[in-house]
Amino acid sequence: xxxxxxxxxxxxxxLIFSSRWLQLPLYxxxxxxxxxxxxxxxxxxxxLLTHANSFGEMxxxxxxxxxxxxxxxxxxxxxxxxxxxxxxxxxxxxxxxPDQPEWLSHVNASVLKVKLAMAIIGISSIxxxxxxxxxxxxxxxxxxFTEAGVMWQTIIHALFILSALGIALVDxxxxxxxxxx
Numbered sequence: 001x002x003x004x005x006x007x008x009x010x011x012x013x014x015l016i017f018s019s020r021w022l023q024l025p026l027y028x029x030x031x032x033x034x035x036x037x038x039x040x041x042x043x044x045x046x047x048l049l050t051h052a053n054s055f056g057e058m059x060x061x062x063x064x065x066x067x068x069x070x071x072x073x074x075x076x077x078x079x080x081x082x083x084x085x086x087x088x089x090x091x092x093x094x095x096x097x098p099d100q101p102e103w104l105s106h107v108n109a110s111v112l113k114v115k116l117a118m119a120i121i122g123i124s125s126i127x128x129x130x131x132x133x134x135x136x137x138x139x140x141x142x143x144x145f146t147e148a149g150v151m152w153q154t155i156i157h158a159l160f161i162l163s164a165l166g167i168a169l170v171d172x173x174x175x176x177x178x179x180x181x
Contacts, residue, residue, distance in 0.1 A: 065133075068126055120164075127153070
């Protein structure tokens with residue numbers, strides 16, 4: 001086994017390449033934000049458990065959708081933290097680790113963009129579902145949404161879907177394009 005040391009970089013290329021480590025505090029901050037989401041999840045779960053007998057089906061459904069929303073945002077954070085660090089900062093060296101996420105073995109910037117777009121659509125879907133469940137209260141004094149608000153939320157969700165389709169199409173076209181050197 002012949003292992004040669006990596007070539008030495010000049011000062012400027014070394015500085016530029018090392019600048020990727022400036023992203024480390026950003027990823028550490030996202031880990032802290034995920035901890036905040038764990039606390040929010042536990043708070044909402046406790047609220048659900050302690051009031052389950054007094055809540056109606058709609059309140060329980062809205063609380064459960066809120067819990068799902070927190071989990072999906074947390075999943076998005078994991079994808080950004082792990083995938084972003086692996087892609088842009090340094091390898092995690094998780095090969096053959098039993099808990100390595102399946103998607104991490106083939107992650108790159110394009111795959112990460114598509115996965116993030118799909119996660120955002122999932123989160124938007126949960127918000128839209130919550131809005132549709134509460135749409136029956138439109139026009140009442142305690143309504144949280146207006147007709148225009150529901151319409152705009154639906155339009156924005158449709159734009160998220162179109163954006164994700166566009167990202168996936170561009171990714172597919174760029175990976176199928178012949179390499180020209």
